[in-house]
Amino acid sequence: MKTINFISTFANKYFALITILVAILAFNLPNQFLWLNSYINILLGIVMFGMGMNMKPVDLKLVLTKPIPVLIGVLIQFSIMPLIAYGIATLLQLPPMLAAGIILVGCVPGGTASNVMVYLAKGNVALSIAMTSFSTLLSPMLTPLLLYLLAGQWMPVNPFAMFLSIIQVIIIPIALGIIIQKFLPNIVEKSSQALPFISVIAISGVVAAVVSGNTENIAASGILIFLTVIIHNLSGLLLGYVIAMALRLDADMRRAISIEVGIQNAGLGVSLANTHFAQQPLTALPGAVAVVTHVINGSILATIWSRRPIRKKTTDVDKQRSSSYIS
Template sequence: MKNFVGWATSLFPLWVIIFSIWAFFEPDYWSSLSYLIIPLLSLAMFSMGLTLKIDNFIKIFKDFKIIFLGVSLQFLLMPFLGFTLVKIFSLEQLIAIGVILVGCAPGGTASNVICYLARGDVALSISLTICSTILAVFLMPTIFWIYTGSNIEIPFFQMIISIFKIVIIPVILGVFLNSINFIDLKKIKLCLPLIAVLSILFIITIIIASNSDQIFKHGPKIFLIVICHNLLGFFLGFFLSKKMKYSEKISRTIAIEIGMQNSGLATALAIKYFGTLSALAGAFFSIWHNISGPLIATYWKNKTK
């Protein structure tokens, strides 16, 4: 079993490419499964919880500087990168608004799964996601207004409910089961990387299928900007963390948390306040960071061996 799981997870980038092509050319079947995205994320988060104990979170919050660094980079670096890319590429106003809105968003929940696959600090990743999501209620509209002069309202209660359903409750259940020694989890834990890989793989496939028409119509320029935004977030998050003398494990975690945005929130807000054209950056970011994340996770996992 261990050898099979190792083989299957090591080929994650290949599965992503194959399923992405399948979703792009045969979108109808996969797009009909969009209702599975949240349950799949919750399953992945539950599997993350099975690898953790309460002490992991206590240790993180004792060194609050790490949380402060991650959240600061999230809300300072990514909006600035988005604004800079908008200026470099001279984007039309509505598309530019979408790019900046993605930059102002908190970390995405999928980052926690990618962090696990990359051999990062999962407890830190989850803590950063929760903190940035709560702070986004106040910081996201403020930073967005600074860069664009436009006002948006953040759906506070919907965000809190979502983070509870997708992240907090599944993680708590996993941590609880891992702490009470009620059942032997050794065999289950062997399968956890495969569960995480399959969850993210199906999420990527569904997202690509659901946006295949938009990719075809508006792809190249916006995709290039999204790729630059995401990769710069990864690189600078890792580089700055290393410069501040944090470990490889923590630097990976912060890089992933910075590079992977809650683009679903950005897309929803863009549609509500500015129209579908401004939502393209968020939709494309959802696709791309769910491809780049597994790729960088596989690279780091193999580097750790």
Template sequence: MKTIANFGGWMTKWFTCIVVAWAVLNYFLPELSLWAKSYTNYLLSIVLFGMGLTLDINDFKRIIKMPLMIIVGTIAHYVIMPLLAVFLCWVFHLDGMLAVGVILVGCCPSGTSSNVMSFLSRGDVALDVSIGLLSTLCAPFAIPILMETLASQYVEIPTQKIFLTAFQIVVIPVIAGVTVHTLFAKQVRMVTPALPAVSQLSILLIIGVVVAANNAKLISKETALLIPVVILHNLLGYLLGYIFSRLMHLVYPQGFRYAQQKAITFEVGMQDSALGATLALKAFAAFPIVAIPSTFFSVWHNISGSVLSAWWRRHDDRLGIDPNSLTGKAPEKSAEVSTAR
């Protein structure tokens, strides 16, 4: 188990590089992952079952005990990212199935990578996990409604299929994981070190499927615009998430402290792109190109999240800002006062 845990730690450290290398390999050798196209929903279910195994009843109790920040953070995520997606499609004149793909990834819940980034930046990880949990559980309801509202101008949205697929691969595995953790906590602790490696391997295979399925269109004039769109979608999500949390700090200073502002920033800006890719392959099976924005997002937000969390940590260390600071401002240095005689 120690070997698997070390392997998982190595994959976490180099995950972005591994994703890029794996995507390139599948671009030239699509047969490596194409066989798994019919199993992407099961692969994501494994990831979310693993997420459930890391949770216990206390994580749900936290939502009841501190509902304001968690609910507000979840609403911010489901308002900011979908509307940003629509705005960017308009700015870059995207239409058709590419626009559907951009909006789909914008309508997804927050990504699990945000928990790691929040931890690295010394944000409120408990709040981060709680928002991620609530946004994930809301996904089967939020995604079909948002897609029908924002993307139906491009294509008929299979809302029922999106709901059923999301419910099957999101809610059921998470609840099953929590139940197993509750009943067999001791045994779960023994296998927990292996979960990161299993999840990352599953996500890699999903990415490989998307790249393989879009082999002919992945690098083309049609998809070139997706790169700036995805980058701006993610970066503007961070910016608007931070601005939103700062505004909430003015309303409720004790609740939206500096650490909570970091958590909400990452929760808003980072998406569950693996879910986006899986839903695209299942709900829009005839148009695998819909999954490309989610794949690009998966690579990019791991890069940007790592850079932002590292910058935030160095920034705080340089200015001597306490992680539990109320405002996030550097402490004032006491000035030496000399008396002239």
């Protein structure tokens, strides 16, 4: 058990480095990773299954007892990020596939890696996990609708088909995880230490699959893709914090909302792009790049904030969720 705990801690701590190394390997040795393309949806489902196993009743309690910060964060996420992506695509006059791809990244919910970053940043972990859970549950409706409205001019979007895909890849695995947690708590407790490591492996597999399958496209338009994704990501981190500060939320909530807004579930973007835009492979590239850059930028920000402690009274909900998350 100590070994598993050590490996999971190591994987969380060096998540950014691991994804970078995997991306480099996949770019230079694509033939070794091409087989992963058939398993992208399964890999993402594994991550979501782990998320379901880690969901606690206290997450819902926070939404019900202190809904304003959660609703503010989710509203910012599903408004600011899609609109920023649309603005970048328009201003930079991106090719249709890249435009649709970055907007897709902007329309997906928050990523599970954000919870780790908020914890390291000494932010409000309970708020972070509640936002991730709530935005993920809303994503079957909001992601297809927003993509249809904002990216329809560049690419034909079938919102109903995308709705079904998100149900299959996101909601069903989460529901199964919750069921397992409810009826087999002993198994969940024994496997909880290994879940972070499994999630890192699964997300790295998604990165390797997309990069290996698009090495020529990345080489041809890599600078433009990285520039687009980084601008989008940094804008989300900044505006999330500024808006939360303007609304006079506590410092730990500002940190949580900033990271939650800026760190998207880019793996879902990759999965949806591969499923619905298979004939336009460049559509998946912004998502693949975002998986790496979001972790890097979020980790850097979390490290900076970790050195700036916050003095604040901790609520019972915060204590419950933080303790269960850490364990």
